[in-house]
Amino acid sequence: MTPEQLSRQMQQAGIRRLCILSGDAAWCLAQAAEWRDGLPGDWLVVGDTPVDDLPHCAPTALRTLLGREFTHAIFDARRGFHAEAFAALAGTLRAGSWLLLLTPPWSRWARQPDEDSLRWADVAEPLPVPNFVRHLQQTLLADPAVALLRQDAPPRIASLPAWPRWRCRAPQQQQAILQQLLTMTSGVAVLTAPRGRGKSALAGMLAQQAPHALITAPAKVATDVLARFAGDHFRFMAPDAILAQPDVSASWLIVDEAAAIPAPLLTQLAARFPRVLLTTTVQGYEGTGRGFILKFCAGLAQARYFTLDEPLRWSRQDPLEAWLNQALLFEDAAPAPASLPGAPWLMPADAWQRDAAQPEAAYRLLASAHYRTSPLDLRRLMDAPGMTLWLSGSAPALQGALWLVEEGGLDPELAQAVWAGRRRPRGNLVAQSLAAHAGLVEAATLRSRRISRIAVAAEQRRQGIGLALVAAAQAQQEADFLSVSFGYTEPLWAFWRACGFTLVRIGTQREASSGCYAAMAICALTPEGAELQRRAAQRLARDWVYLRHQIAASLDLPESASVFTAEDALLAAGFAWAQRPLEASLPVLHRLVAASDAAPPLLRAALQPQAEAGRLAQQAGLPGRKALIAQLRRDTATALTAWDAVSARRLQQQVE
Numbered sequence: 001m002t003p004e005q006l007s008r009q010m011q012q013a014g015i016r017r018l019c020i021l022s023g024d025a026a027w028c029l030a031q032a033a034e035w036r037d038g039l040p041g042d043w044l045v046v047g048d049t050p051v052d053d054l055p056h057c058a059p060t061a062l063r064t065l066l067g068r069e070f071t072h073a074i075f076d077a078r079r080g081f082h083a084e085a086f087a088a089l090a091g092t093l094r095a096g097s098w099l100l101l102l103t104p105p106w107s108r109w110a111r112q113p114d115e116d117s118l119r120w121a122d123v124a125e126p127l128p129v130p131n132f133v134r135h136l137q138q139t140l141l142a143d144p145a146v147a148l149l150r151q152d153a154p155p156r157i158a159s160l161p162a163w164p165r166w167r168c169r170a171p172q173q174q175q176a177i178l179q180q181l182l183t184m185t186s187g188v189a190v191l192t193a194p195r196g197r198g199k200s201a202l203a204g205m206l207a208q209q210a211p212h213a214l215i216t217a218p219a220k221v222a223t224d225v226l227a228r229f230a231g232d233h234f235r236f237m238a239p240d241a242i243l244a245q246p247d248v249s250a251s252w253l254i255v256d257e258a259a260a261i262p263a264p265l266l267t268q269l270a271a272r273f274p275r276v277l278l279t280t281t282v283q284g285y286e287g288t289g290r291g292f293i294l295k296f297c298a299g300l301a302q303a304r305y306f307t308l309d310e311p312l313r314w315s316r317q318d319p320l321e322a323w324l325n326q327a328l329l330f331e332d333a334a335p336a337p338a339s340l341p342g343a344p345w346l347m348p349a350d351a352w353q354r355d356a357a358q359p360e361a362a363y364r365l366l367a368s369a370h371y372r373t374s375p376l377d378l379r380r381l382m383d384a385p386g387m388t389l390w391l392s393g394s395a396p397a398l399q400g401a402l403w404l405v406e407e408g409g410l411d412p413e414l415a416q417a418v419w420a421g422r423r424r425p426r427g428n429l430v431a432q433s434l435a436a437h438a439g440l441v442e443a444a445t446l447r448s449r450r451i452s453r454i455a456v457a458a459e460q461r462r463q464g465i466g467l468a469l470v471a472a473a474q475a476q477q478e479a480d481f482l483s484v485s486f487g488y489t490e491p492l493w494a495f496w497r498a499c500g501f502t503l504v505r506i507g508t509q510r511e512a513s514s515g516c517y518a519a520m521a522i523c524a525l526t527p528e529g530a531e532l533q534r535r536a537a538q539r540l541a542r543d544w545v546y547l548r549h550q551i552a553a554s555l556d557l558p559e560s561a562s563v564f565t566a567e568d569a570l571l572a573a574g575f576a577w578a579q580r581p582l583e584a585s586l587p588v589l590h591r592l593v594a595a596s597d598a599a600p601p602l603l604r605a606a607l608q609p610q611a612e613a614g615r616l617a618q619q620a621g622l623p624g625r626k627a628l629i630a631q632l633r634r635d636t637a638t639a640l641t642a643w644d645a646v647s648a649r650r651l652q653q654q655v656e
Contacts, residue, residue, distance in 0.1 A: 001159050003098065004038055011096025014166025014315030018099050018323060020140055022106040023151025025078060031149055032074055032100055039072055039098065046089045047076025047102075048115075059085035059116075063221075065092050069313060074100045080116030080126070081136075083328060083375035090324055091196050095166060095314045098147075106150045109133050120376050121384035122427030131352040131382040139327045145319035163317065170310040174202045177306045181206055184275055188300050191279045193308035194330075196321075199279050202308065203254050204229025206277060214250035216242060216269070218260040226256055239265055240510055242272070251275060260372065262516050264489050270300075282332075328375045333364035334396040335457070341399060341465045344472035347389040352382055361395035366403060369455035377453075388449065390469050393460075400456040402469040407431040407483065408448040415444035420655060421579030430483035430520050434532075437584040438505050438539055439571045442532055446480040448522075449473070470499040474525060481529035487516030488553055496521050503557075504536035508550045508583065517551055543587035549609060564588075564595035566647075569640065573651035576636040582606075582629055589636065598642030603635040 001009075010017060021031045029051065036043050036054075043054050046065075050056040051074060057065060059082035070092050077086070090099060104112045110133040113126035121127055140146050148156040181189055193199040200223070207213040207230035215236045217223050227234040235250075239261055242248050250273055258266060258278035270276045278297075297303060314321065325331050351359050363381055367373040381387055386406030393399035408431040410418065417423035418432055419441040425432070430450050434443035451473070456465045473482060486492055488506060497503075501521035511518055524530035541560040548555070571588045574580035590607055593599040602620050605611060606628075617628040640648040 002038065003035060003157075006157070006159070007039055007096050007098065009160060011094075012165050013160065013163040013317075014095040014168070015160075015163070015318045016090075016093050016095060016097045016099065016314055016320040017145055017147060018101060018140075018320050019147035019149065019157075020101050020103060021149050022103045022109070024105060027151045028078065028102045032102065035098065035100060036072075041072030041097070042070040044070045044073045044089070044092075045076065046073065046085055048079055049076070051076065062088040065089060068092050069094055070097070072097050072099075074102065076102045078102050078104055080114045081129075081132070082116050082119075083379060087195075087324060087328060087375060090320055093313070093320070095318075099320060106137070106152065109137070116379070117383065120380045122425075123385070127383060127385075129379070129383040132379055135352070135356065135382070136327055139323060143319070143323050143326075146323060166315045168310070168312065168315075170198055170308070170312045173308060173310045174198050174205070177308070178202060178205050178209070180304075180306070181277065182209060184304070186274050188270055188276045188278065188303045189306060190297050190300070190303055191277060191306045191308065192282045193279075194282055196311050196313060197308035198312050199281070199308055200225040200256060201229045203256055203277060203279050204231075204234075206252065207235075207254055208233045210252045212250050213252040213254055214242070214248070214273070215254045215256065217256040223256055226254075239269060243268055248272070252277060255279065257281065262487055262489060264491075265516075329360055329363050329367070329378060331364065333361065333368040333398075333457070335459055337397055338459060339393075339399075341460065341463050341468060342393050344390050344392050344400075344402075344469050346472075346476070347391055351389075355395075357395040358391065358398075359389065361398045362389055362391055362401040362403075365398050365401050365457060366453045366455045368458075370453055373453070388473075390472050392465050392469060393457075398457065399460045400465040400469050401454070402451065402466075402473060403453040404449040404473060404482075405452045406447075406479075407450050408444060408446050408480070410444045412445055415441050418444050419580075420574055421581060430485055430522070433485075433505065433520060434522075434536060437581070438536060439574065439580070439584070439588075440532060440536055440539070442528075443536070446528055446532060447478075448481050448483050448529075449479045451482060451484040466495065467499060474500065474523060477525045479529075480524070480526045481532060482523045482525065483520065484522075485518065485520050487511060488519035489516060490554075493519065493521075499523065502533050502537050503555065504533070504540055506540070506547070506551060506553070506555070508547060517553060542591075546587045546590050562591055562594065564591040564643070568592065569643070569647060569651060570654070572636055572640055573648070573655050576633050576640060577652045578655045582632065585636075592636070592639050592643065596639040596643045599639040600635040603632055603639060606632055 021028045045051045045054045045056045046059055048058065062085040065088050071094050073089055073093060075086050075089055093099060103109055110130040111128050114129045115126045117123065117127040117129060140148065144158045191199060204226040207215055213233060215223065215226065215234060216239050220236055223236065253269060253273040253276045255261065255269065255276065255278045257280055259280040311318065347358060348354065363378055388404040390402040391398055407428045414423060414425065415435060418435045419439065421436060428444065431444045431448055434440045454466055454469065484496060484501065501523045503519060503521045505520040507518040510516060522533050522536065524533040541557045542562065544555060544557045545560065545562050568588045568591050571585065572592050575585040586607065593604055593607060606616055613625045613628055617624055620631065622628050622631060
């Protein structure tokens with residue numbers, strides 16, 4: 001049967017299929033041309049370079065594909081495999097479509113550097129990704145619905161069994177749920193769906209038909225589909241803006257992708273409106289909302305639950321979606337049977353080759369608990385250097401997982417450049433932030449491990465499994481300190497404090513994605529780490545005198561004197577004569593101005609509450625923020641010189 005005949009059969013059955021073209025560049029392009037010549041369609045190409053005169057989309061522009069539909073497409077993975085873009089492309093294909101995946105020669109694929117690794121691994125040159133490639137190859141070989149055309153092997157294109165003609169039932173399912181929502185007089189409704197089921201469209205229909213609905217989401221840019229269906233009734237406000245305005249009213253609050261909003265904020269939002277619709281995706285390339293169902297929704301009284309499971313563009317038996325779910329581990333984590341917590345154990349470095357079931361179960365558990373876990377994290381966990389997993393229990397039903405990432409160990413010269421604001425090498429999230437923002441250069445030179453994710457199976461919570469996993473990582477003592485970066489909430493900070501962590505940094509702006517302040521904490525494992533922890537905590541306590549007026553959070557920090565010290569002078573010099581950022585320098589500049597009678601008026605004005613850069617620049621006759629910062633650096637140099645001219649000259653020489 002020819003591909004065209006297969007395509008007609010596939011369209012009637014409501015399915016799409018994957019075809020692998022594996023070989024050298026010329027062979028792959030020649031094979032793809034044959035398919036295009038024999039099959040009419042859109043033939044969108046997603047890859048780093050265009051193919052002939054076909055419509056083209058770069059992998060990094062995957063968001064532009066959302067809500068669009070195509071017949072047939074080509075994904076060029078010969079130089080690198082952008083997993084999120086591949087999943088997004090698959091979601092745009094209509095029934096009857098073929099997705100051609102172009103890969104390097106089959107036998108060399110696992111050894112060839114993958115340029116996509118530059119996106120998720122902290123490396124200077126592309127890495128081979130043997131674990132990911134072998135995993136893909138195993139799933140491809142095991143799935144008879146996948147057509148395999150390899151340059152060095154006989155072709156495999158299996159015919160399909162006789163399937164019944166597909167009738168799309170998604171619109172009927174949408175309408176049935178919409179009518180139930182419209183009859184609700186009060187309460188919370190929770191709508192879950194995998195990708196491609198019309199969840200955002202349904203939310204938009206509700207906004208269009210319900211009077212005075214208000215829409216919110218982690219990011220407005222992700223509400224395009226909802227806005228299209230809501231039409232003129234699309235009224236959007238960010239979550240923090242709603243909470244900041246007590247007089248906001250609406251008959252419905254529609255929260256799109258609610259799992260991405262922290263539970264405390266979501267609780268406040270849900271309490272403000274008579275009717276609330278919370279929507280979330282339960283699997284997909286951008287994140288997962290499974291943990292949201294298990295954690296937040298469990299605490300809702302009398303919530304109503306709805307599920308969209310009928311795909312809009314293909315049948316429920318679609319082979320392409322089934323393979324994608326297996327290849328990118330989109331399936332749900334297996335429930336953990338009730339049992340006593342097991343002793344944490346360290347996953348061997350070669351576990352992906354020896355016993356892939358264990359790390360696969362760990363990834364699924366992490367995805368179930370953390371909304372923003374995506375295929376990018378899977379790629380990093382599989383093949384990036386410096387990854388460590390501590391597990392509790394065993395696959396398929398793990399009790400808990402802790403993911404650590406190596407940080408620090410920068411050479412002194414690079415660390416000093418990070419401190420000065422002149423360099424920002426990739427990675428090292430906490431280590432770099434403590435050097436660049438908190439002014440602790442040793443944070444970048446010491447060896448540390450950052451806790452990237454921690455998850456405990458919902459059925460096993462409140463048994464100390466999370467504490468035990470962290471304790472196991474602490475006992476290993478292969479670093480100077482452990483670190484963690486998290487959206488600050490009191491319950492979350494209580495957990496990290498119970499694990500022995502000390503708060504060392506908190507941001508002054510709420511993160512758009514979470515609505516929380518970004519916080520960082522560390523736990524010392526060596527004497528050098530303990531000294532860093534002491535200094536970092538002391539610096540935060542001193543800065544809190546000024547930060548507490550900008551941060552709506554109650555931190556239990558010791559009172560600290562606001563005297564301008566020699567250490568402060570070094571940080572101020574880093575702003576004046578190097579490139580340390582203004583926002584990180586504000587507390588020390590407050591102390592400098594208090595200690596210096598010669599601080600210029602513009603510097604004093606910049607330190608006032610609610611000072612706004614654009615207005616300050618205009619008042620000073622400066623062309624913009626960049627010129628304002630330059631003038632503030634000069635003003636800081638003036639104030640430092642007035643404080644102690646000899647010390648100022650020495651510090652200038654030290655930091656320049």
